[in-house]
Amino acid sequence: MRVDVISLFPDFIAQCAAFGVTGRAVERGLMSLHGWNPRDHAQGNYRRVDDRPFGGGPGMVMLIDPLRSALSAARAADPRPVRTIYLSPQGAPLTQAKVHELAGRERLLLLCGRYEGIDERLIAAEVDEELSIGDYVLSGGELAAAVVVDAVARLQEGALNDAESAVQDSFEDGFLDCPHYTRPVSHELGSVPEVLMSGNHGDIARWRRQQSLVRTMQRRPDLFDEHALSKSDRKLLEQWRADQAE
Ligand SMILES: Nc1nonc1C(=O)NCC1CCCCC1
Numbered sequence: 278m279r280v281d282v283i284s285l286f287p288d289f290i291a292q293c294a295a296f297g298v299t300g301r302a303v304e305r306g307l308m309s310l311h312g313w314n315p316r317d318h319a320q321g322n323y324r325r326v327d328d329r330p331f332g333g334g335p336g337m338v339m340l341i342d343p344l345r346s347a348l349s350a351a352r353a354a355d356p357r358p359v360r361t362i363y364l365s366p367q368g369a370p371l372t373q374a375k376v377h378e379l380a381g382r383e384r385l386l387l388l389c390g391r392y393e394g395i396d397e398r399l400i401a402a403e404v405d406e407e408l409s410i411g412d413y414v415l416s417g418g419e420l421a422a423a424v425v426v427d428a429v430a431r432l433q434e435g436a437l438n439d440a441e442s443a444v445q446d447s448f449e450d451g452f453l454d455c456p457h458y459t460r461p462v463s464h465e466l467g468s469v470p471e472v473l474m475s476g477n478h479g480d481i482a483r484w485r486r487q488q489s490l491v492r493t494m495q496r497r498p499d500l501f502d503e504h505a506l507s508k509s510d511r512k513l514l515e516q517w518r519a520d521q522a523e
Contacts, residue, residue, distance in 0.1 A: 278307070278308045278309075278380070278382065278383060278384065278385070278429070278433060279308075279309050279311070279355055279357070279383065279384045279385075280308060280309070280310050280311070280384070280385045280386075280387065280426055280429075281311045281312075281313060281351035281352075281354065281355075281359070281384070281385070281386045281387070282310065282311070282312050282313065282386075282387045282389060282419075282422055282426075283313050283315060283344060283347045283348060283351060283386070283387070283388045283389060284312060284313075284314065284315075284389040284417075284418070284419050284422070285314060285315065285316060285326065285389075285391055285417075286314075286389075286417070286419055287312025287313060287314045288312060289312075289419040289423070290310060290312060290387075290419060290422055290423050290426060291310055291312060293420075293423035293426070293427070294308075294310055294423065294426050294427070294430065298427070298430060298431045298436055298437060299426060299427050299430040299431070301436060302430040302431070302433050302435075302436040303430075305435055305436070307430070307433040307434070307435055307436055308426075308429075308430050308433055308436075310426065311351065311354065313347040313348075313350060313351045314347070315339070315343035315344050315346070315347045316343065317347070318342075318343045318344075318346035318347045318350065319340075319342075319343040320342070320343075324343075325340060325343075326339060326340055326343045326344075327339050327340060327391075327392050328340055330393060334393075335393070336392050336393035337392040337393060338392060338393055338394060338395065338396055339390060339391065339392060339394065339395040339396065339399075340396065341395075341396045341398055341399045344388070344395060344399055344403075345399060345402075345403060348361065348386065348388070348403055351386055352386065355384060357383045357384050358383065358384065359383075359384035359385070359386045360379070360382055360384070360385055360386065360405045360406070361386040361388060361403060361404050361405045361406075362379075362385060362386065362387050362388065362404070362405065362406055362407070362408055362425070363388045363390070363395070363400055363404040363406075363407045363408075363418070364387065364388070364389060364390070364407075364408055364409070364410070364418035364421035364422050364425070365390060365394065365407055365408075365409060365418060365421075366409050366411075366412065366413070366414055367407055367409065368406070368407035368408040368409035369406065369407065369408055369409065370408075370409055370411075371408050371409065371410050371424070371425065371428075373428075373449060375408070376425075376428040376429055376432065377432060379425065379429050380428075380429045380432035380433065385425070385429070387418075387422040387425060387426075388403075388404065388418070389417055389418030389419045389421075389422050390417065390418045391416070391417040391418070408421075408425070409421070410424045410425075451500060451503065451504050452489045452490060452492075452493040452500070452501075452504070453489055453492045453493045453496060453497060453500070454489060454492075455484075455485040455486070455488035455489045455492070456470075456488055456492075458470070458473060462474065470484065472484045483513060486509075486510070486513055487513040487514070487516070487517055490506075490510055490513060490514055490517075491514070491517055494514070
């Protein structure tokens with residue numbers, strides 16, 4: 278997969294992706310990252326990339342043409358079809374389902390805004406979809422782009438080793454992850470749940486599923502309500518409720 282990033286700080290994403298799974302995905306040639314700085318496409322002595330907002334108000338707005346020229350250069354760098362994504366709080370929420378969809382593409386073009394944002398005419402003309410990583414405002418789209426790169430990289434075939442890919446990630450099946458424990462068995466902070474020491478893989482799987490269900494029900498009722506529970510899931514929850522009542 279090729280990922281092009283339009284940013285005033287093009288090295289930002291490369292640095293974020295230089296470690297761990299994303300670094301390995303790049304090393305293994307599973308993903309390539311290319312940064313494009315709109316300032317390199319800005320005209321005039323001052324190479325302006327922003328200007329004051331029409332209608333007044335604080336801050337600056339990123340100009341159309343430097344961004345448009347950088348987008349055009351990035352698209353022309355590879356013949357394959359590309360999806361252009363603008364990261365902003367105004368976008369659709371990024372979900373694991375969306376990450377899976379993006380991970381299956383040959384190319385992504387991530388547009389990172391700064392200041393108060395970018396001229397709306399550029400979004401309308403050049404952006405395929407706007408995505409948000411959460412309901413808060415960052416100082417720029419680069420961290421959000423790094424999140425997309427990380428989430429997509431780990432889904433590239435060969436990015437995760439066997440142990441990692443065995444991990445049942447949160448949200449992969451729409452439920453939160455179960456708790457995890459490692460040595461020592463006993464610690465001043467508490468002991469490891471006995472079922473995990475039982476060697477009974479069926480019991481362990483049921484306990485982990487029950488924990489995922491309960492955590493999701495307690496912490497993210499919005500997610501929990503999205504899913505019709507299987508018969509076995511309902512039984513696990515009933516058992517948990519009965520245990521709580523004891
Ligand atoms: N939240 C977010 N999800 O994706 N991006 C986000 C963000 O907060 N981005 C910063 C803003 C800052 C002004 C310009 C446009 C981007």
